[in-house]
Amino acid sequence: MSVTRQVFPVLTYSNVVLLVPVFLVTDLLRYKPVIVLQGLTYVATFLLLLVGSGVHSAQLALFIYSIAMAADVAYFSYIYTVVHASYYQRVTSYVRAAILLGYAVGGLLAQLLVSLGGVSLYCLAVITLISVSAALITTFFLPMPKTSLFLHGAYPAQQGSPPDEGGAHDSESQDFWVKSAAAAEHVGRMLTSVLVDCKKCYSSAALLFFCIWAATGRCGFYQVTGYVQLLWVHIQPHNFTAYNGGVDAIGTLSGAAATVAVGHVSLEWSVWAELILGGFTLLIAGALFLMDLTDNIWISYACCVLFKTLYMQLATVCTFQIAKALNRRRYALVFGVNSFAGAVLQSVLTAVVINTRSLQLTITSQFFIYASYFAALSLLFTVRAEHPRAYLSRWYSPCPDVKGRD
Structure with a gap:
């Protein structure tokens, strides 16, 4: 414990x-x-x-x-x-x-x-x-x-003429403060640029929802993969088979194959992407519910492989749906913000599910919550994509002043 x-x-x-x-x-x-x-x-x-x-x-x-x-x-x-x-x-x-x-x-x-x-x-x-x-x-x-x-070119380094010997100490001290001020100015410009870019990129509602899935999905994925070993120990305390490493490898390979397959699927993603996110997220929730309910280690292994495969597939869908609306220079910014949002949500989920003393949840109860978490996420996207044809007339345009200018 x-x-x-x-x-x-x-x-x-x-x-x-x-x-x-x-x-x-x-x-x-x-x-x-x-x-x-x-x-x-x-x-x-x-x-x-x-x-x-x-x-x-x-x-x-x-x-x-x-x-x-x-x-x-x-x-x-x-x-x-x-x-x-x-x-x-x-x-x-x-x-x-x-x-x-x-x-x-x-x-x-x-x-x-x-x-x-x-x-x-x-x-x-x-x-x-x-x-x-x-x-x-x-x-x-x-x-x-x-x-x-994010900011092209180095932050300005002011250089003066070589100091004479008598004023070397004063010159070095002044140079230190000049460089410190330049570094502070650089950080200030970068923060301002980050805030402006975030406002532009997240002004699109459809793009925002893909970012929501990217952040919440990341949170759920790391929670499940971080604690699944403890679930397997609970299911099989003596761990006679010890195939955990092989299962992780198979899940990674199948996820990689699913990621490649998504790149070759010919589909009107602008219409069906959110419905696909909702439907396959429901399958993820089902796999986690089964992992929580079963006492068979092999069923749990199979569900874990399915979970990793589906997650990597859907994460790829979110990635290229986000990327196609962004200038390349904003990729790291938006994906970084999404990662940070996912990490914040993960810390909140950890504090509530694991570190709340009054709950004292077992590992199976934790996985029930994780399954419910993905079920709620599935419901959100399924309801939003209830009428996919409506998106044909109002599908998002790229981030204002972001795409198309490298």
Whole structure:
């Protein structure tokens, strides 16, 4: 119970606190230093898991891991700064495929090592530490981007003539304050730009609803995947099969296949997208209800695979429906805001469902709430899309003054 109420929630709360400051510092430092920091935090996390013990050590490890999660915005934004806009779609597909393939290979390798080789979880952590250490080394060889994704060009660095020896100290002190003022001005301009862009982008009601699904779906997905292991321990306490890693790998691969399939479906998305979101979200809710009610581990495994597949498919639908209404320069902004909104909602859900002492919910009760959560989300989109033909005459136009100007 201490794992559920004292350890796992640290990741949720820390992530929501760190997202905004990391986002701002990322732009100011030109991405690469934050990517290096992300590699360092991954290494530190698994070092703590290997050498630490007790609840406080686990909490610290998850806090450090939350820094790595918040720094994801630096990694994805960095990619768009070092390639030409004509390669955005191709690069994005490569990156997403690499991430999903990494998850799948890691899950399958772990499953084979545990099931066939009798490898301990400690050894798996050592292998992971070696992997993230190799990733950290590669970050030092990344080229430093010359421009910002949100504010083009570096913030103004005022440079004067070389100081004489007598005034070196005063000149250095003045230079420090000049640079500090320039950095503060840069942050101020960026905040103003972010607020103006957000107002423009979220002024479209239809786009806003896709962003709502992206944020709420992200919240539900991380809640389910974060606590599903505890549900499986409840269903099968002695864990004779221990196929959790293989199930995670299969769910990731099937989700990747579903994501690719969505890209080749010929459909009038402007008419049917919201109805599809509502209908398939209802299937997600059904899978979670079945996971909550069943005592069969294999049924629970199958429902988890279905859940991950449907979520990744619907997340892809939301992504390209949002992206087609945005200027490329606003992608990271809108997706970052959606991620932040999802993290805030996740922290609220965690506080209510897990950390409320008066409730003391069991893991099955938690999954009943998660299933009800997706059912309510399905109802929202199903009702909104009750008459899809009506959207033909009022389908949203791209964000005002956003799309069409790179």
